Amino acid sequence: MSSLYHILKQQLVADLKILYPDVDASNVTLEQPKDASHGDFATNAAMVLTRLVGKPPRDVAADIKSKMEAWEQVESVDIAGPGFINLRIKPEAIYAQMHIIESDVVAFGSSKIGNGEKVMVEFCSANPTGPIHAGHMRGTIFGDVLSRILERTGYKVWREFLINDSGRQIRTLVNSVWLRYRELFGENVVIPDDAYPGDYVIEIAEKLKASDGDKWTKETDFEAVLLGLRAFCVDAMMGEIKKDLEGLKIAPFDEFYSEHKMQQTGLPEKIMGELREEGLVYDGTLPPPRGKIVDDYEPVELPLFKSSDFGDDSDRPVKNSRGDFTYFGADLAYHTDKLNRGFERLINVWGADHGGAVKRLTSALTAVTGNKKALEIKLMQMVRFVKDGKPVKMSKRAGNFVTLRQILDDVGPDAARFWFMNRKPETQFDFDLGKALEKNNENPVFYVQYAHTRMCSVFRQKEDMGLELDKDVDMSLLTHEKEQDLMKHLIMYPLHLEKAASAGEPHRLAAYAHDLAAGFHSWYDSVRFLDESDIKTTSARLQLVKTAREVLKDSLGLMGVSAPDKM
């Protein structure tokens, strides 16, 4: 806890506790005012507490002010407007922060709001029936960066990828591969409409031929083929998926969890039995589906989960009429197992096309935990892919979808990652494949990276000039407005990380990095850093450049974006 923000926040909380012992001050914030003339920090404490304390805001502010004036880091305290308390920090306190940041930016940015809580982030979970396509990118990048931010803010993060390797899609995959495999041996096969059409299917077939020879051409029973080739096909697909994840610079998953294996252990049966004992699962008949006319509807008695008692609009079958678990049933078992594995908090990153399943699963989990909200689902709205202003339709069936690898080949991981995580998840947006191809500066990542290369370049130039800097740096020489602004922006880094973590919104980190780059670019153009005739000022400025570089590099690192020395 070396950051000024953390220290001041702690002092504020402690003082409020003394002033108003019985009042809940959790809504009190310590922020950086937009307008610098309002001070370095501001708190809304007086206004938030006015009703709870039963005094006018400016009176509350006066109480708090008297406490704050005793803080050693504070130069002045002012009450403004409806009851804002504005703090001005002693310059020395800010200068001291620069050295702390530069010596260990990770420690500086870390916080304990996570309290060591075990949180599982499940994301990506692309079906192993084809390469990762562009539609998965948003959630995959989101989950990756969110995980990194949560780790930095004191959570114990577990990254999990659910391999959806049971169900009909796997039959289709195995069948598609098997047909292509037989085709390789000269058999005249007919590829049905529902088979996967991509070239990757042929590649797997070729691998199969290489490893097993003609063994599977003699087999006529598809069930036997499925049994024999399921693992081979899924493994081959997962190998490709893992390569894609690596290409996108996704931090390693802690576990790739196989749904098929889960089914085989009998875990879902066990969990359903327990739920049945608790009265949460019962046998019943559902009404016909609404909003759609179904010709072949017949009422059937199925095991149902009482999700309607927990906010869902209907009860949901956990098994289908063939006796297999439904997607919902398997998901329910899987998530119950997550809790049994000791995770206190579950975060799932899903695409908006799964939005309809959110309520039933969260409500089911609420039932299982006895009314604790353990599961949080982050929905990624759809990304519309456009080229030359026209939408590009993608379909796995037609085989014309844009793959993650294509985008990586075009723009590289840095641009792709920054582009996707720059935006908050609940808005849908257009990804222009034409612009992405151009690799121009419309992608803000170049702006941020360029700031970093400029910082590095200054030091290269300093070496070339043979400048010897002072060991004892006097930061008080940095009187320029841009320098003051930059320093104040740097000390707020931990606050922005905490907000990104607690809101579950990684894009805030991208915004912070962009602002930091802007502050630096602006400063860069207003003063010359390297001045042989004034080594003292040069030393102080380079100290600030070094500090800013540490923060910028660290924030880029958390986003999984590289910080190049040269561009």
Added chain:
RNA sequence: GCGCCCAUAGCUCAGCUGGAUAGAGCACCUGCCUUCUAAGCAGGGGGUCGGGAGUUCGAGUCUUCCUGGGCGCGCCA
């Protein structure tokens, strides 16, 4: 018909979980390179924050209704 999400500059989007005078990029206009990378900087024009009502010291932000767009609505995955 029902549920979830969205609507902010011409375009793409931020807006710090209710705070002080609503921001950035692109596009358009005007300036700044014989000194640290001009992939940059400084400035200008451009807004009824989709519309109405409400909540309170205070609303782009919360509630509600309306309009428009996206996603979904079997035992599929």
